Amino acid sequence: MKWARNIGIAFLVTVALACVLADFAAPSYARQFRDEPGAAPSRQHLLGTDDLGRDRFARVLYGTRVSLLLAPAAALLSSFLAVLIGGSAGFAGGWVERIIMAATDLFLSLPWLFLLITVRALLPLNVSPVTSVAITFALLGCLGWAAAARVICADARSLARSDFILLARASGSSGFRLLWRQVVPNLRPIVFAQFWISIPVFILAEANLGVLGLGVAEPLPSWGSLLRELQSYSAITGQPWQFVPLILFVVVVSCFHLVLLEQESPA
Amino acid sequence: MSRQIVFRSFLVLMLASTLAVAQTDAQLRFCLHSDPKTFNPLLAEEDSSETVRYLTGGVLMRLNRMTQDLEPELATSWKISDAGKTITFTLRTGLSFSDGTPFSADDVAFTIQQMMDPSLHSPTGDAFRSGDGKTVSKVLTPDRVSVTFPAAIAGLDKLFDQVAIMSAKSPKKEMAVLGPYDVLEYKAGNYLLLEKNPHYWRQDAAGKQLPYIQTVRLDIQSNRDTEMLRLVRGEIDFINSLDAEYFDKLVQQNPALVHDSGVSLDSEQMWFNQVPTSPLPDYKKAWFRSTNFRRAISEAVNREDLARVVFRGHARPAIGPMSPANKFWFNAKLQAHSFDQKSALARLAQDGFRLQDGVLKDHDGHAVEFSIITNAGNKYRERMATMIQQDLSGIGVKLNVVTLDFPSLIERITRSFDYEACLLGLIGNDLDPNSSQMNVWMSSGENHQWNPNQKAPATAWEAEIDKLMREQATSLDPKKRKAAFDRVQEIAWEQEPFIYLVNRNALSAVSPNARNVHPVVLRPQVYWNIDEISISNEVARNR
Numbered sequence: 001m002k003w004a005r006n007i008g009i010a011f012l013v014t015v016a017l018a019c020v021l022a023d024f025a026a027p028s029y030a031r032q033f034r035d036e037p038g039a040a041p042s043r044q045h046l047l048g049t050d051d052l053g054r055d056r057f058a059r060v061l062y063g064t065r066v067s068l069l070l071a072p073a074a075a076l077l078s079s080f081l082a083v084l085i086g087g088s089a090g091f092a093g094g095w096v097e098r099i100i101m102a103a104t105d106l107f108l109s110l111p112w113l114f115l116l117i118t119v120r121a122l123l124p125l126n127v128s129p130v131t132s133v134a135i136t137f138a139l140l141g142c143l144g145w146a147a148a149a150r151v152i153c154a155d156a157r158s159l160a161r162s163d164f165i166l167l168a169r170a171s172g173s174s175g176f177r178l179l180w181r182q183v184v185p186n187l188r189p190i191v192f193a194q195f196w197i198s199i200p201v202f203i204l205a206e207a208n209l210g211v212l213g214l215g216v217a218e219p220l221p222s223w224g225s226l227l228r229e230l231q232s233y234s235a236i237t238g239q240p241w242q243f244v245p246l247i248l249f250v251v252v253v254s255c256f257h258l259v260l261l262e263q264e265s266p267a
Numbered sequence: 268m269s270r271q272i273v274f275r276s277f278l279v280l281m282l283a284s285t286l287a288v289a290q291t292d293a294q295l296r297f298c299l300h301s302d303p304k305t306f307n308p309l310l311a312e313e314d315s316s317e318t319v320r321y322l323t324g325g326v327l328m329r330l331n332r333m334t335q336d337l338e339p340e341l342a343t344s345w346k347i348s349d350a351g352k353t354i355t356f357t358l359r360t361g362l363s364f365s366d367g368t369p370f371s372a373d374d375v376a377f378t379i380q381q382m383m384d385p386s387l388h389s390p391t392g393d394a395f396r397s398g399d400g401k402t403v404s405k406v407l408t409p410d411r412v413s414v415t416f417p418a419a420i421a422g423l424d425k426l427f428d429q430v431a432i433m434s435a436k437s438p439k440k441e442m443a444v445l446g447p448y449d450v451l452e453y454k455a456g457n458y459l460l461l462e463k464n465p466h467y468w469r470q471d472a473a474g475k476q477l478p479y480i481q482t483v484r485l486d487i488q489s490n491r492d493t494e495m496l497r498l499v500r501g502e503i504d505f506i507n508s509l510d511a512e513y514f515d516k517l518v519q520q521n522p523a524l525v526h527d528s529g530v531s532l533d534s535e536q537m538w539f540n541q542v543p544t545s546p547l548p549d550y551k552k553a554w555f556r557s558t559n560f561r562r563a564i565s566e567a568v569n570r571e572d573l574a575r576v577v578f579r580g581h582a583r584p585a586i587g588p589m590s591p592a593n594k595f596w597f598n599a600k601l602q603a604h605s606f607d608q609k610s611a612l613a614r615l616a617q618d619g620f621r622l623q624d625g626v627l628k629d630h631d632g633h634a635v636e637f638s639i640i641t642n643a644g645n646k647y648r649e650r651m652a653t654m655i656q657q658d659l660s661g662i663g664v665k666l667n668v669v670t671l672d673f674p675s676l677i678e679r680i681t682r683s684f685d686y687e688a689c690l691l692g693l694i695g696n697d698l699d700p701n702s703s704q705m706n707v708w709m710s711s712g713e714n715h716q717w718n719p720n721q722k723a724p725a726t727a728w729e730a731e732i733d734k735l736m737r738e739q740a741t742s743l744d745p746k747k748r749k750a751a752f753d754r755v756q757e758i759a760w761e762q763e764p765f766i767y768l769v770n771r772n773a774l775s776a777v778s779p780n781a782r783n784v785h786p787v788v789l790r791p792q793v794y795w796n797i798d799e800i801s802i803s804n805e806v807a808r809n810r
Contacts, residue, residue: 032657037576052576052650121675125638125686126667214643218653218668228646232492232512238519 008258015252019065026058030219040241047241050229054219060245063221067203068252070137075198077141079148079191086149087187090156091179101153107146115143116205117214129220136209136216140202148194155190159183196260200253207249223249293802295480295781296503297794298488302455307441308431309382312390321791322461322483324431325445325468327356327375328424332787332795335594335698337424341370341432341445341468351419351743352397354427358410363466365449368437372412376404377435379414394426394702421740421748422699447478447798459485469798478798495776498524504781504802505793509774510647511579517776524776526786530583531773532590532695535651536765537639537688539564541718543725545684550633555687559618561763563611565604567662568655572606574769577650581774585767587756588707592770592788593698596749598756604763608661615662627663636665637687640679643670651768652690680716689716690768696790700752701740708736708755717764728762779803 018025033039033053041048047056089100119139127135159165160183168182203223209215210224218225226245303315311320327342339345342356362370382392383402395402400417407413420426437443442450447469448461461483469477486503488494495513497503499520509517509525517525539555540547547555554560570584584603589596612622619630627635639655641648652668659666671679679686697703706712710721710729724730732755739751759765773788782801786792794800 030657032576032654034572034576034654052653117672117675121671125640125669126636127638128665128667132667132669212643212672214670214672217670218649219656237516 004258008255011251011255012259015064015248016068019061019068022058022061022065026061027055029054029058029062029221031055038239040239047244048239056241056244059221059226060248063223063226063245064248064252066133066216066220067206067223070133071199071202071206072195074137074141074144074202075195077138078144078198078202079195081142081145082148082152082194083184083187083191085145086152087156087179087183089149090153090158091160091183093157093160097153097157101150104146104149104153108150112143112205113208116140116209117212119143120209120214127217129217132217133220133222136206137202140205144198144202144205148191148198151194152187152190155187156183159186193260196256200256203249203253293480294482294484295800295802296484296486297505297507298494298497298503299459299485300487300489300491302487303459306450308433309378309387309389309391318485318791319450319459319461320429320431321446322448322794322797323444323446323450323464325370326429326431327358327427330425330428330698330789332789332791333785335789337428341375345424347423347743349415351421351423351741352417353413353415354423355407355411355413358412359468360410362445362468364434364437364439364443364445365464365466366434366437366439366443367466368434368439368443370432370434370445371409372406373409373435374432375412375414376406378430378433379404381433382430391429394429394697395420419741419743421701421742425697425699426702448483451482456487458487461485467798471799479801480797483797498776498778501778501780503778505775505777505784507775507791507793509776511577511581511771511774514581514774514776515579523779526775526777527581528773528775528786528788528792530590530592530770531788532592532698533692533771534585534588534590534695535648535690535692535768535771536585537655537690537768538717538765539637539688540680540684540686541725541764542684543718545686547687550629550631551637551687554629554635554637557618558762559614560620561766562604563614563620563662564659564664565763565766566607566611566614567664568658568766568768569606570603570768572658573651573654577647577654578769578771581772582769583772585770587760587767588704588765589700589752589756590695590770592773593695595745596698596700596752598753600753601756601760604760606658611662622663625663626665634665635663636667638667638669639688639690640669640671640676640686641690642673642676648690648692655690681713681719698789700736700755704752704755705736705740708732708759728758732758 031054033049035053036049037051037053039045039049039053045055045057047060050056050059085100085104089097116139120136123135165178165182168178173182206215206222207224207227210222210228215224216222223245227249229242230246299315299318301313301315303319304313305311305316306319308320308324311317326340328337328345329340331338341362342358344357346355347353348355356375358372358375364370379402381387382389383395395416397416397420398418402417403415405413432445433441434443444464447464447467449464450459451462452460463478463481467477471477491510491513494503494506495517498506514525514527539561541555543552545552574580574582574584586601586603587598589598591597615627620627620635629635639652641652649670656666656668680689695703706714709715710724710733713719715721718725724733735751735755739748742748742751773786773792775786775793777784777786777793780803782803783796783799784793785796787795789795
């Protein structure tokens with residue numbers, strides 16, 4: 001399956017490059033060509049225009065950039081929190097682990113979508129679109145650590161009981177030093193896997209928020225806001241080019257999974 | 268020759284009998300977007316319950332949705348007296364409810380008593396609550412009844428368009444009705460079946476009892492796409508209210524289906540938060556209180572583009588609180604504010620604002636930036652906000668668009684007042700300003716959105732509006748009322764506490780199988796003359 005992984009990586013790199021070069025390759029994502037709303041693909045607008053006359057190709061590129069840049073950032077944040085919380089719980093064991101894991105279970109049982117909607121409603125209103133997108137993904141990162149924390153906790157617990165940790169303790173290593181120098185490096189494969197798993201999850205979460213109209217603020221595009229255009233069957237029939245963001249979204253998420261599969265497969 | 272005459276007569280008889288069969292056996296079908304919450308007509312407040320009330324309820328008088336005139340129904344005549352406090356009805360005689368219970372003045376008195384009972388919390392009754400004290404219904408004779416309210420109510424007679432008369436004696440209670448249909452079967456989440464009321468009082472010009480259609484099937488269907496596909500497939504007969512997007516889609520498929528009845532009573536507007544206690548910085552409060560600032564923002568918004576791009580041409584730039592669809596109350600002297608960014612900048616300059624490197628700054632150097640909230644999921648409002656964002660950037664204003672879930676939005680605009688500007692719409696159901704506009708324009712009103720529940724008017728122009736609204740609400744002279752409300756519209760146009768953006772058109776789709784359908788701008792747009800609608804013979808036979 002190495003070839004599949006290579007294809008996945010190549011595709012992701014291509015998409016990432018295209019997004020980075022969006023400033024040169026496409027017109028402004030926000031400019032409204034009001035005389036051409038809902039236009040079909042043309043030389044001027046490769047994927048046509050949206051309902052406000054904005055160039056859809058530019059919006060796909062910028063939207064992909066937003067999602068591809070910030071979903072890994074949110075995954076990094078959630079993985080960090082998961083290591084901190086899950087790792088500490090597993091390493092400490094006993095009642096500390098029980099309390100932390102009970103809190104994690106409670107956190108997992110919360111309806112995250114409603115939680116996100118509520119937390120987002122409490123945030124200040126007067127923020128720029130770029131800040132709003134950063135807030136959205138930061139929220140996703142802050143709220144998305146619980147499942148990974150459980151996995152990491154289990155791994156940290158077994159590590160804490162392993163012979164090499166016993167040896168390290170016997171050698172005088174303890175507390176934070178033991179956690180940082182011995183446990184965390186050995187948690188790396190599982191943390192890495194959790195990080196990769198989180199990326200498509202956060203992309204999907206932002207898309208869900210976007211579909212509800214609660215994602216990234218206008219005029220900044222994201223995959224969520226682009227997928228909203230597909231909500232109405234009536235609006236898209238006869239306009240197949242509107243499916244490009246959906247296809248790109250599916251392919252990118254699939255590529256992430258291909259990369260992840262290779263990571264998880266035995267070496 | 269005589270053979271020909273006999274043959275033609277035979278043909279005519281056959282056609283007539285076929286028509287009769289079709290009309291009596293036919294079923295009309297359309298969709299409700301949710302289950303009706305109640306069958307009690309006095310408690311109806313959402314769309315589905317109001318639809319059932321319209322189809323089943325018999326009213327004393329009915330507003331003709333086409334002419335916008337009041338027409339007698341169960342009451343043959345009525346008279347307003349006692350300086351607008353009392354209305355006396357003369358009723359039709361010999362009528363019965365759908366279960367055969369005779370109709371009399373007692374039923375009218377019973378309905379009014381129920382409606383005004385504070386423990387029932389009737390939304391219909393709210394429009395009649397004119398002051399402290401009891402509403403007294405007096406049965407004068409079996410066909411005459413008078414109702415006296417504690418205080419005068421302007422436009423009193425028109426309010427009775429919403430009051431479906433209930434039986435005081437029928438064991439079926441609210442299910443005994445006087446309208447064209449009564450409820451035959453209801454399967455929650457699935458459908459509601461109405462059958463022709465055998466005791467309905469109206470007849471056509473030829474003396475045939477109305478309605479023509481035997482049953483009306485209301486399918487509960489929340490998905491608009493499915494509703495549209497069902498119309499195209501001929502499974503339903505009309506869609507009462509269409510979005511511009513669906514309208515255009517149907518135009519491409521079958522132009523004969525769709526009807527654009529012109530501008531409706533619905534409006535979309537934005538406003539600035541002018542609540543003195545709101546948690547906004549003082550300099551922003553000063554901006555929002557400034558008439559020049561509001562007028563400048565209004566002039567910087569291209570309403571023509573909003574109507575053309577967002578509503579695909581099925582809307583028109585709004586002028587003020589009354590839509591031109593309201594034939595009597597609209598102030599025809601007013602015009603929509605034109606798109607003029609130069610004029611907007613000149614107005615702002617009067618208040619010390621200046622454009623510096625493409626950024627508008629106030630006299631203290633604060634860059635003009637504010638947020639506008641609207642309800643998430645309403646694509647038309649989100650698009651309007653995005654277009655306004657681009658328009659305002661033309662005068663150096665930075666607008667941040669924020670979509671919120673509806674409960675959060677309501678919390679901010681009614682309790683915490685933690686917002687800067689808001690974009691929402693108003694569904695226009697009532698023609699008379701006394702029922703639809705009092706709570707909006709009185710400074711003490713809850714819906715005086717820019718600064719609600721004021722103890723005393725905050726500005727001179729709000730004080731003048733209060734005075735004019737009271738005048739129109741207490742006067743019984745239609746000309747005086749109109750003059751007072753015309754002035755209210757002028758002040759609203761000059762001060763722009765609400766920046767009216769567009770009035771949507773009333774769009775509907777009707778199958779060619781439905782006959783005698785004349786969509787109008789007032790709700791219910793398509794089936795307002797339900798008892799006169801019929802279905803073509805072929806369709807009637809196949810159902």
